[in-house]
Amino acid sequence: MKKEIVKINQLWTDIYYQLRYTHQEKITHQSIRIMQVIEKENEVGIKEIAKAIQVSHNTASEHIKRLMEKEYVFKSRSSKDERKVILRLTELGGEVLHRHSSLNEEKLEHLLYEKMSSEERQLILDAFTLMRERVNDVYNR
Amino acid sequence: MKKEIVKINQLWTDIYYQLRYTHQEKITHQSIRIMQVIEKENEVGIKEIAKAIQVSHNTASEHIKRLMEKEYVFKSRSSKDERKVILRLTELGGEVLHRHSSLNEEKLEHLLYEKMSSEERQLILDAFTLMRERVNDVYNR
């Protein structure tokens, strides 16, 4: 493995460790992964969840039941196929997922607006934008 | 909240979602958080774990027992204070944590070395390096 790759991963995990949210609510690993899929993909139903986290469809259904009890997720039905569930995050669910996968906004603002010049800030934004664009080229056809 | 902050978080989570490892072993949320602390901090013992994940010391001790059974973690004792445990990740533990918090090395290599020029690659590396440096200035004295 090239050493730049290892280096970037080191930087990535260091940045996340320092800038993540703390004092987060209790939540399970599966719940986070499920909510990530719902947020990042379109038209996600029970079957897609089961595939994404590698469990049976009935287990996936139980997960969703629990997430609905916590009001992190709600269901609607596809208009094209009334058998199919379409899952979405509630506002609360979105906030919870944010606190478990995003960078702390206050810390990020402090870093970008008080510890960096506008040129440095632009460098960060350009790099992330480039990376996301190229990633999309690779993984979404 | 400034819109650049929200934008960067959007990019951050998109990049992670696309580049993360898939088909990961079953692991609990608490296990990952504990291993992150062990990897990123020095001289972590039971007390530090308890504080980091906000549980009692006996619960933290049980977590460590389970992680040792799985051979993700091992203990030694501080030479300065023989009461104090010092936790470290085993090689296996390091790999497991990697698969649950880092970017997939194959995907990253493909992205950086086949989809980017060396200038673009350098931009990414510079941006991450800058970000990590400044983060360290802020959060480590």
Added chain:
DNA sequence: ACGAATATATCTTATAATACGACATTAATT
């Protein structure tokens, strides 16, 4: 129109994870 296939839901059962209080042990401190 009708049986087959698909998507989801529910119920039961089993195991593992999570957490805490109470109590015990060992090493350091005073």
Added chain:
DNA sequence: AATTAATGTCGTATTATAAGATATATTCGT
């Protein structure tokens, strides 16, 4: 020697996780 600090263990309770069996509703194929 008594106290404090760091950790470990036991008992107990709750929740999470997962699968199989079974059921229901919708759509597809002919």
